[in-house]
Amino acid sequence: MMTDRETAPKTDEIVLQTENWNVYYGDFLALKGIFLNIPKNKVTAFIGPSGCGKSTLLRCYNRLNDLIPIFHAEGRMTYRGQDLYGKDIDPVQVRRRIGMVFQKPNPFPKSIYENIAYGARINGYKGDMDELVERSLRQAALWDEVKDKLKQSGMAISGGQQQRLCIARAIAIQPDVVLMDEPCASLDPISTLKVEELIHQLKEEYTIVIVTHNMQQASRVADYTAFFNVKMTDDGKRQGYLAECNATEVIFQNPQEEATQQYVSGRFG
Numbered sequence: 001m002m003t004d005r006e007t008a009p010k011t012d013e014i015v016l017q018t019e020n021w022n023v024y025y026g027d028f029l030a031l032k033g034i035f036l037n038i039p040k041n042k043v044t045a046f047i048g049p050s051g052c053g054k055s056t057l058l059r060c061y062n063r064l065n066d067l068i069p070i071f072h073a074e075g076r077m078t079y080r081g082q083d084l085y086g087k088d089i090d091p092v093q094v095r096r097r098i099g100m101v102f103q104k105p106n107p108f109p110k111s112i113y114e115n116i117a118y119g120a121r122i123n124g125y126k127g128d129m130d131e132l133v134e135r136s137l138r139q140a141a142l143w144d145e146v147k148d149k150l151k152q153s154g155m156a157i158s159g160g161q162q163q164r165l166c167i168a169r170a171i172a173i174q175p176d177v178v179l180m181d182e183p184c185a186s187l188d189p190i191s192t193l194k195v196e197e198l199i200h201q202l203k204e205e206y207t208i209v210i211v212t213h214n215m216q217q218a219s220r221v222a223d224y225t226a227f228f229n230v231k232m233t234d235d236g237k238r239q240g241y242l243a244e245c246n247a248t249e250v251i252f253q254n255p256q257e258e259a260t261q262q263y264v265s266g267r268f269g
């Protein structure tokens with residue numbers, strides 16, 4: 001059996017690193033002993049059965065769990081070598097560098113243009129706003145579909161377009177990392193493929209971590225895949241842990257752990 005320390009990719013430049021990371025909700029230890037490296041300009045997918053802590057870990061990376069009063073974490077999590085949970089770290093600044101796209105598209109009830117411009121403006125963007133809006137929408141592969149209706153509501157477009165608008169909004173503030181929590185869960189197959197193509201392009205500029213329940217999606221988009229699992233504790237609690245992380249083709253074709261093999265071949269989860 002591999003040790004946890006051996007589960008992380010080592011060859012690439014590392015952007016996010018966790019060492020012996022434990023997450024509690026109240027006194028419930030939801031995620032235990034995570035050692036994981038997230039490499040630069042790659043897509044890392046988190047897969048695993050429900051409740052294994054994929055979203056919990058993802059939300060740790062941009063301090064989003066801070067908003068949950070019963071959350072607390074132990075261990076070390078660094079972003080480019082800096083302690084993400086250090087006393088002098090401003091979570092708002094963290095979220096500027098490490099953006100997030102959620103499962104359900106959540107555009108602001110504002111125009112398509114303002115969906116991009118608003119965040120950029122409150123983040124102090126001083127450049128040409130028209131240019132930023134166009135560039136962000138182009139990067140999100142949405143420009144051609146919305147260029148003639150920038151003043152229309154961002155909520156009056158299809159779900160797939162809304163999700164690409166949310167991605168455009170996330171990248172408009174020029175983050176370093178984009179976290180995606182099941183970004184295609186509410187999309188039709190064609191929109192899903194568009195978002196997957198987009199993820200491929202975005203990794204040229206950004207580091208991406210994606211939670212997905214869709215194993216085909218992980219195999220299509222991810223360079224690395226981390227398989228999380230749950231185990232029953234003696235007192236009957238379901239505790240999440242990182243079973244294995246490796247190059248995606250290894251996880252899908254030649255995993256080291258029996259549970260990974262069973263999960264990727266659809267035998268549980």
Ligand SMILES: Nc1ncnc2c1ncn2[C@@H]1O[C@H](COP(=O)(O)OP(=O)(O)OP(=O)(O)O)[C@@H](O)[C@H]1O
Pocket residue numbers: 025030048049050051052053054055056057068070238240
């Ligand atoms: N806000 C919260 N308060 C208390 N417990 C929570 C909270 N959020 C998550 N949990 C618990 O933490 C564990 C991990 O949940 P999490 O949502 O991270 O798992 P997941 O792998 O993303 O699951 P899914 O695939 O179903 O979305 C679960 O036992 C869950 O019930």
